[in-house]
Amino acid sequence: MESQNNKIYETVSFQQIDDLITTKIKYAINQITEETINLLKNEINKLYINNCNFQKEICNLKSEVQNLRTENQNLKKETSNRKPSTPHYTSKDVSSKVISRVDKICNLKSEVQNLRTENQNLKKETSNRKPSTPHYTSKDVSSKVISRVDNIKSDAQKSKDAKNVNSSKTVNTNTNNNTDKNKTVNNNTNKDDTDKNKTEYTAIIKEIEERRSKENNSSDSDGFQPVVNRRKNTKPRTVIMGLAIIKEIEERRSKENNSSDSDGFQPVVNRRKNTKPRTVIMGLGTNTKLKAVMKYSYLYISKLDKDTTVEDIIKYSYLYISKLDKDTTVEDIIKYLEGKNFSDIKCDKMNSKRPDIYSSFRLGVPQNRLLELKDPNIWPLGTYVNNFFWKMKPLPETN
Secondary structure, X not given: XXXXXXXXXXXXXXXXXXXXXXXXXXXXXXXXXXXXXXXXXXXXXXXXXXXXXXXXXXXXXXXXXXXXHHHHHHHHHHHHHOOOOOOXXXXXXXXXXXXXXXXXXXXXXXXXXXXXXXHHHHHHHHHHOOXXXXXXXXXXXXXXXXXXXXXXXXXXXXXXXXHHHHHHHHHHOOXXXXXXXXXXXXXXXXXXXXXXXXXXXXXXXXXXXXXXHHHHHHOOOOOOOOOOOOOOOOOOHHHHHHHHHHHHHHHHHHHHHHOOOOXXXXXXXXXXXXXXXXXXXXXXXXXXXXXXXXXXXXXOOOOOXXXXXXXXXXXXXXXXXXXXXXXXXXXXHHHHHHHOOOOOOEEEEEOOOOOOOEEEXXXXXXXXXXXXXXOOOOOOOOOEEXXXXXXXXXXXXXX
């Protein structure tokens, strides 16, 4: 009886516990009101809106990246199409000092040109002038020559008067011998003086008349007396100045070409020669006595089992396969090559430029069977096959 009572007591106690738990759960559920449910709904809506905005931003960033890629490609095309230009400066904007220097050189060139034109005009003027004899600049003879001529005339008149007086004296007076002797001596001296004065007078008059006649013949129509240039046939001053300026400009240019500017701008000259690019020919013959070494990449492999040998490791060479159908998969390629008796093949899908048109793959094959895969007859029409140079990255594996 006691054992039965204990069992009944135990069952009753467990039922009470279950009832208490259920009542508490119901009470907790009832406490969650409609307000809390609305708050949760609002938060869920906000998270959804934020997710939509985030996706829009991702799309905008993708479009910007695509635009930048297209701009980069256009810039590469422009730079490749550019021809080698003349010497230029490395900076796009030339410094103010260089501009001022160029302006100075231009001004000096214009000055030299003006000096050359002036020199040519002077040469034309001198060539058009007639050669004239040496002459005095004034038309009137100097006062000294005129006074000398007057003195000669007065001396000649005095000698004539003295001659007449002496002749009358000789006729009237013959009494005293001493006086006659003295008079004859005086007459002889006067004759000599008059003869000298006459010759000097005639010579001076001839010179004056010749000079006047030459001046009248050589004068211009306007009455201006031409001036004769008695200087030697030397170069005019304008030519000398022009040559000096040209030498100075050449020295400055040589200094500028040899030394850099004060601001550090070094003029860059394109010294590339117009040589043809080298052409490399790849051999394709198989049944030849000579053997060649194919290009392959080196890998460092570590942490292998200690019993691993060289024969256990298969050396792979990789090919780049492209221009296949956009729906082609890795499994399709492996099955296709297994049907051609190829084994131990590794294949990865690559990012192609136009995935909506064609697909690209990286294919790893043992080196001893690489030439067999390069046979064009194995691949379908239009397939592109080339050596893989580890420039592209495979797509990440998706679960």
